[in-house]
Amino acid sequence: MEIKEFFQLASQKGITNIQITEKHTINSDVELVNDKIESYNDSDENNYSIKAEYNQKTVKAETNYLSEEIIDLLITKAVETDSSYKDEYLPKRKKQTPNESPNIFIAKEIETIKSNKKYLKKYPLLKNINSYYTETYQNIRIMNSNGVDISTDSHLYSFIVEAIVENEGEVISFDQKVLTTNKEDIDFSKFTREVIEKAILQSKRVKLETNKYDIVLDSTVAGKIISHFATVLSATSIRNKVSFLEKSLNKKIFSNNFTIIEDPTNKDYTGYRLFDDEGTPTKKKTIIENGTIKTFLYNIKEAKIKKISSTGNGYTGIETRNMYLLPGNKSEEDIIKEVKDGILITDYMGSMGTSINSVNGSISIQIFGFRIKDGKIVSGIEPAIMTTTFTECFSNIKEIGKELKFTNTHSASPTLLIENISIAS
Amino acid sequence: MNKEQLSKYLNYALKTGADFVEIYYETTKNKVFRLNDSKLDSIESNNEIGLGIRIVKNEESFYTSITNLEENNIIRVIDNLLNNFSKGKAKKVKLNELEDYRKNPNISHDAYPISKKKELLYKIDKIARKQSKYVVQVSAGIVEADREFVIANSNSKYVTANSIHTRIVVTIYTEKDGIKEHEFVNYGNSLGYEMLDQVELEKTIQKATNTAVEKLSAIDFKGGELPVVIAPGFGAVIFHEACGHGLEATSVANHLSVFSDDLNKTIATPKVTLIDDGTIEGAWGSSVIDDEGNPTQKNVLIEKGILKEFLVDQVHSKKMQKKTNGCGRRQNFRYATTSRMSNTYLAPGTDSVDDMIKSIKLGVYCEKMSGGSVNPATGDFNFAVDTARLIKNGKLKEYLKGITLIGNSKDILKNVEMISDDLEISAGYCGSLSGMIPVTIGQPTIKVSKILVGGKE
Numbered sequence: 001m002e003i004k005e006f007f008q009l010a011s012q013k014g015i016t017n018i019q020i021t022e023k024h025t026i027n028s029d030v031e032l033v034n035d036k037i038e039s040y041n042d043s044d045e046n047n048y049s050i051k052a053e054y055n056q057k058t059v060k061a062e063t064n065y066l067s068e069e070i071i072d073l074l075i076t077k078a079v080e081t082d083s084s085y086k087d088e089y090l091p092k093r094k095k096q097t098p099n100e101s102p103n104i105f106i107a108k109e110i111e112t113i114k115s116n117k118k119y120l121k122k123y124p125l126l127k128n129i130n131s132y133y134t135e136t137y138q139n140i141r142i143m144n145s146n147g148v149d150i151s152t153d154s155h156l157y158s159f160i161v162e163a164i165v166e167n168e169g170e171v172i173s174f175d176q177k178v179l180t181t182n183k184e185d186i187d188f189s190k191f192t193r194e195v196i197e198k199a200i201l202q203s204k205r206v207k208l209e210t211n212k213y214d215i216v217l218d219s220t221v222a223g224k225i226i227s228h229f230a231t232v233l234s235a236t237s238i239r240n241k242v243s244f245l246e247k248s249l250n251k252k253i254f255s256n257n258f259t260i261i262e263d264p265t266n267k268d269y270t271g272y273r274l275f276d277d278e279g280t281p282t283k284k285k286t287i288i289e290n291g292t293i294k295t296f297l298y299n300i301k302e303a304k305i306k307k308i309s310s311t312g313n314g315y316t317g318i319e320t321r322n323m324y325l326l327p328g329n330k331s332e333e334d335i336i337k338e339v340k341d342g343i344l345i346t347d348y349m350g351s352m353g354t355s356i357n358s359v360n361g362s363i364s365i366q367i368f369g370f371r372i373k374d375g376k377i378v379s380g381i382e383p384a385i386m387t388t389t390f391t392e393c394f395s396n397i398k399e400i401g402k403e404l405k406f407t408n409t410h411s412a413s414p415t416l417l418i419e420n421i422s423i424a425s
Numbered sequence: 426m427n428k429e430q431l432s433k434y435l436n437y438a439l440k441t442g443a444d445f446v447e448i449y450y451e452t453t454k455n456k457v458f459r460l461n462d463s464k465l466d467s468i469e470s471n472n473e474i475g476l477g478i479r480i481v482k483n484e485e486s487f488y489t490s491i492t493n494l495e496e497n498n499i500i501r502v503i504d505n506l507l508n509n510f511s512k513g514k515a516k517k518v519k520l521n522e523l524e525d526y527r528k529n530p531n532i533s534h535d536a537y538p539i540s541k542k543k544e545l546l547y548k549i550d551k552i553a554r555k556q557s558k559y560v561v562q563v564s565a566g567i568v569e570a571d572r573e574f575v576i577a578n579s580n581s582k583y584v585t586a587n588s589i590h591t592r593i594v595v596t597i598y599t600e601k602d603g604i605k606e607h608e609f610v611n612y613g614n615s616l617g618y619e620m621l622d623q624v625e626l627e628k629t630i631q632k633a634t635n636t637a638v639e640k641l642s643a644i645d646f647k648g649g650e651l652p653v654v655i656a657p658g659f660g661a662v663i664f665h666e667a668c669g670h671g672l673e674a675t676s677v678a679n680h681l682s683v684f685s686d687d688l689n690k691t692i693a694t695p696k697v698t699l700i701d702d703g704t705i706e707g708a709w710g711s712s713v714i715d716d717e718g719n720p721t722q723k724n725v726l727i728e729k730g731i732l733k734e735f736l737v738d739q740v741h742s743k744k745m746q747k748k749t750n751g752c753g754r755r756q757n758f759r760y761a762t763t764s765r766m767s768n769t770y771l772a773p774g775t776d777s778v779d780d781m782i783k784s785i786k787l788g789v790y791c792e793k794m795s796g797g798s799v800n801p802a803t804g805d806f807n808f809a810v811d812t813a814r815l816i817k818n819g820k821l822k823e824y825l826k827g828i829t830l831i832g833n834s835k836d837i838l839k840n841v842e843m844i845s846d847d848l849e850i851s852a853g854y855c856g857s858l859s860g861m862i863p864v865t866i867g868q869p870t871i872k873v874s875k876i877l878v879g880g881k882e
Contacts, residue, residue: 033679039858042489042505043759044498045475062471064492073470080539082464107508128681128802164681164802171683173802210649240461241561242598244605351809354795355829359598359607362827364879366807383805385648385829385879422881424648 001066007145010052010071017053017089019144021277022046028106029134035114038130049277049316051087054078058087058301088300089144090279096150102137109133109188116161116192125200127171129192130162135183142279152274156409157183161192163199172380174199174368175347177220177407179270198346202380206371208425214342214398215386215421216335216372219405221345222413225393226325229260230410231358232390233287233295234318235302244361244390245293254291254394259326261286264312271321271409278314285311287323291395325413328400332415335399337375343423344377345369345386361390367423384425396420426450426476426494428520431577435518438480438503439579442513445481445740447578447717451758456534458567460546463554475758480506482513484744488761518579526586526713527573530617534569534591537618542567545593545621552627553597556634559641561605562598567591568613572757576718584718590709590863591620592852595630599637608637609793609811613709613852613863620707636792636812643824646815648880652788652842653830654781654816654872658849659794661868664699664771665855666799666806667834672726672734673752674741674764675858676801683804683834684732692732693838696774699727701736703751703767709852710767710865717753717762724750726769727838738764756860763859770867774844781843781872783819789828789878790814790821796853804834829879843872 001009003020010018025045031038050061052074059077063070113131120126139153162175176195178186217225237243245253264273264282275281278300286294298306299314313319336344350356350365357363364387370377401415431448438446457469476499477490487509489502550563570590577583592613599606610633614620655663668684676682684692693699703721705711715721717739724734737745738753741764753762782790790813797808810828814821850867 033681037485037487037509038679039761040485040487040506040509041761042502043491044502045490045492045759047492060467060469062469064473064475070472073472076539077468077470080543081466081468083466128679130681162802171803173800173805210647240564240598241600242564242605242607246605247603349798349800349805349807350829351796351798351807354809354811355807357827360605360826364809364827364829366805366829366831366879368805383807383831383833383877385807385831385877387648387827387829387879387881422648424877424879 003066003143006066009068013071013075015052015054015071015074017145019051019089019142021049022141024139026102026104026137027134028104029132030106030110032113032131034120034129035117050074053086056086057083058085085301088304089146090142090148092147093150096152098139098151098153100137100153100155102139104135104137106133106135112188116189119192119196123196123200125165125167125203126163126196127166128164129196130164131192132160134158140277148279150275150279154272155181156270157186159186159188159191161195163196165199165203167203170203170205172199172203172205174202179407181268181270181272201377202370205380205382207382208384208423210424212420213423214339214417214419216339216342216344217416217418218332218344218346219401219403219413219415220407221348222325222416223405223407223411225356225363226260226323226413227408227411228356228358229287230297230318230320230323233293233297235296235298235306236318237358238296239302239305242359244359248293249296250292252292253391254288255397256290257328257397257400258288258291258394259286260288260323261326262320262323264321266322269322270406273321276312276314277316278310280310280312280314282312282321320410323411324404325400327402327404327414329402330399332401335401335415335417336372336377338399338417339372340374342372343369343381344372363388363390363393382425384423387422387424393418393421426575428523428583432520434499434503435577435579437500438478438507439516439518441507441510442516443480443482443510445579447479447576449477449574449576449758451475451572451574453570453572453757456569458542458546460550460565463550465543465546473757477758477761478503478506479761481740482510486740486761490759516579518581520577520583521581522583524584526584528587530589530619532618534571534617549595549626549630552630553634556631557599557638559599559601559638560597560634561600563595565595567593578718582718584714586712586714588615588712589617590615591617593624595633597634597637599641601641604641606637606640608633608640611852614707615709615711616707640812640824643826645882646825646880647882648878650875651878652785652872652874653791653876653878654785654788654870655791656793657847657868657870659851659853659866660791660871661769661771661866662794662797662808663837664868665766665769665866666797666808667832667837668699669766669769670799670857671801671804671834672736674735674737674745677735678741678744682801687732690732691730692835693727693730694841695730696844697727697730697838697841698725698772699769700725700772701752701766701769705768708768708850708865709863715751715753716755717749719749719751719753721751721767736764736766738762754859754862756862760859765857765859765862766855766864768850768865768867770848770850771844771869771871773846773848773869776843776845778845778847778870781870782816782821784872785816786818788816789825790816799834806834807831825880827880830876831879832876837873837876840874840876841871842874845870
């Protein structure tokens with residue numbers, strides 16, 4: 001069923017307002033083990049998020065096809081739910097059309113990646129190189145019964161290299177990712193070589209003493225931890241009393257040098273969006289300023305409950321795009337030079353929801369990285385556990401790096417030097 | 426999609442001599458009835474129809490997924506996949522008669538009235554709030570997942586099946602003096618609403634509420650290498666992460682698992698027998714056939730400490746020169762199948778839980794696990810403990826804050842010192858290359874002689 005026909009049928013059945021966010025995503029990704037293709041995937045999908053009003057009540061549905069069944073489902077939801085919530089619908093505005101070509105070709109990149117097999121000969125400790133390359137095009141179009149028809153689109157390119165190294169019978173894995181809006185930014189050979197060399201350095205591992213250490217979180221790790229502020233500061237978490245920052249608005253919680261900004265309008269960053277999935281225009285905003293919480297994050301529903309405007313964070317739930325910790329002015333190299341006895345953390349693993357806990361603010365994660373002594377990286381470390389809290393971690397920031405590195409569309413951070421954190425090993 | 430169409434697309438994909446072609450057509454309907462603030466806040470839904478096509482040649486696998494099922498689009502995406510191969514001699518396939526494995530539950534999702542679903546959620550909310558004044562929020566959901574699929578492949582296989590999953594999830598949030606905590610409860614089965622007969626709702630919610638209150642006075646604890654006792658049920662995430670993923674053909678076939686060369690070797694203490702069984706009637710991770718159309722099986726992976734079997738899907742079976750054992754699984758049409766676990770459990774032993782606790786001077790009792798992850802290439806794994814208690818001088822003491830356990834697969838299997846007979850299984854989701862799939866994990870209470878426990882003073 002076409003969208004126009006769907007709108008007409010919905011109207012005939014008593015739905016008074018309707019809005020569809022259509023996501024058209026074209027994706028190609030490949031996984032290679034050395035020069036052999038382990039898996040290759042293409043996808044071309046349309047998905048629809050529908051918001052509709054029936055009997056003065058707003059309800060939603062996700063689907064990848066439009067039919068009468070979906071309209072009946074929306075009506076059932078309006079009848080059965082206890083919520084009396086009524087949403088807003090975008091007023092008519094100037095039509096916006098996509099800017100970019102949706103074409104994706106990865107054959108050339110696959111051939112380039114296959115040539116990285118040469119490194120197996122060059123580096124005897126290297127056991128395998130696993131490479132993952134992805135190109136994605138996405139067009140987001142919002143249409144509603146007020147005649148709105150707006151689009152925003154983007155390309156993303158991602159390259160991950162995992163080097164498996166065996167050193168004196170011990171196998172270690174080290175991986176890094178580059179994510180960019182410009183394919184030309186990726187130097188496949190150089191990036192692969194850098195990952196391999198770091199993996200070899202990490203393969204000489206020392207066991208740490210269980211103690212408190214100064215830690216350097218590299219930009220990838222810091223960015224992943226920062227991403228949890230989307231949940232912690234989500235107006236839904238706050239309203240449901242399930243965030244440790246529930247009563248922290250306008251209070252100083254973190255150190256002076258801790259400022260978090262969200263800027264989806266920056267086209268050079270990977271989460272570029274002109275409007276969120278609800279159609280609210282995005283804008284640059286300061287979320288935490290010098291350690292003080294300046295705003296929570298709202299979609300239309302939560303904003304309406306508080307009688308304020310949406311902050312443009314309405315996606316599947318409340319999410320961020322291009323949220324980042326404000327950079328400082330030192331390179332990662334200079335930050336490492338400042339550490340007399342510490343750890344550079346380059347990766348972590350944990351369990352969703354518990355390891356980084358937005359309810360009680362605790363952080364307990366398995367860390368991987370390098371030992372720093374007298375300002376130099378001297379070896380890898382055996383896996384260890386870092387245990388801290390958001391409050392402790394982001395109140396003990398001593399230095400902030402100058403380079404932002406986005407490895408996802410939601411958040412990023414420069415490298416951080418944090419003092420006095422508990423590590424068990 | 427009918428047999429004629431499927432045959433046409435299969436033969437089109439075989440026109441340049443692929444070794445194997447598979448077409449997977451799927452419809453899914455998912456709903457979540459969600460309660461917050463003591464009200465049915467929303468009914469979330471997701472309806473999907475999609476097609477996945479996999480072409481394998483020279484052990485390389487190429488996959489495409491689409492939602493536009495018009496003929497010209499299907500032909501277009503097959504052409505795109507074929508561009509990856511050098512041309513060979515065309516092959517032809519004639520599909521067998523349809524094998525139909527679809528089965529209706531006793532009480533389907535649509536047959537159970539919405540009014541009763543609401544009653545159930547209100548009841549959960551009431552039990553928790555009545556149990557303690559420190560409860561500040563109860564978030565409860567009923568998850569319904571209905572899936573139907575058709576598989577046609579170049580081995581003439583033509584099958585259809587369905588899956589029905591029902592799950593109740595509850596999180597109870599507590600607060601006292603500005604400290605917040607929560608406790609999670611879940612039940613899940615591959616059944617319709619007849620699954621409610623197996624649920625001891627009141628007792629479980631009361632117990633979870635009590636734990637959420639106890640955790641408010643949890644203490645910090647300095648980590649280190651310590652003995653731990655892991656409670657039955659979801660504690661088995663330790664075997665799922667430390668061992669199960671490393672036995673999947675996805676890792677083993679490419680020598681990317683620490684267990685790749687260990688078949689028929691001793692990898693665990695003789696007390697350890699680990700089973701993956703996709704055939705358990707009604708269990709959350711069960712199905713009659715896997716997502717490649719092969720019957721699921723009971724696979725004894727480790728028997729008395731000896732590695733006996735890997736989990737092998739169809740595509741990797743050729744590479745490993747082993748038969749598939751019915752473990753090719755995927756989240757949905759967006760993913761090619763790969764080898765995955767279903768219902769994985771540690772067989773019961775004979776040790777007593779009291780003896781385990783009494784044997785420890787200083788250690789940790791892991792009452793409830795949250796989840797974890799592993800790198801199969803190195804065997805390094807972690808899992809988070811949602812609810813943990815201190816063991817001191819052979820007795821259970823205070824609740825502990827923020828505990829994570831880490832280790833290496835090869836070490837931990839040799840450190841399983843005691844196993845009880847109180848086997849319990851628990852439902853969860855596992856995320857890997859072929860998406861998030863429902864899995865059951867299970868174990869009796871176990872004692873691990875030493876593992877690294879994270880914490881802070």
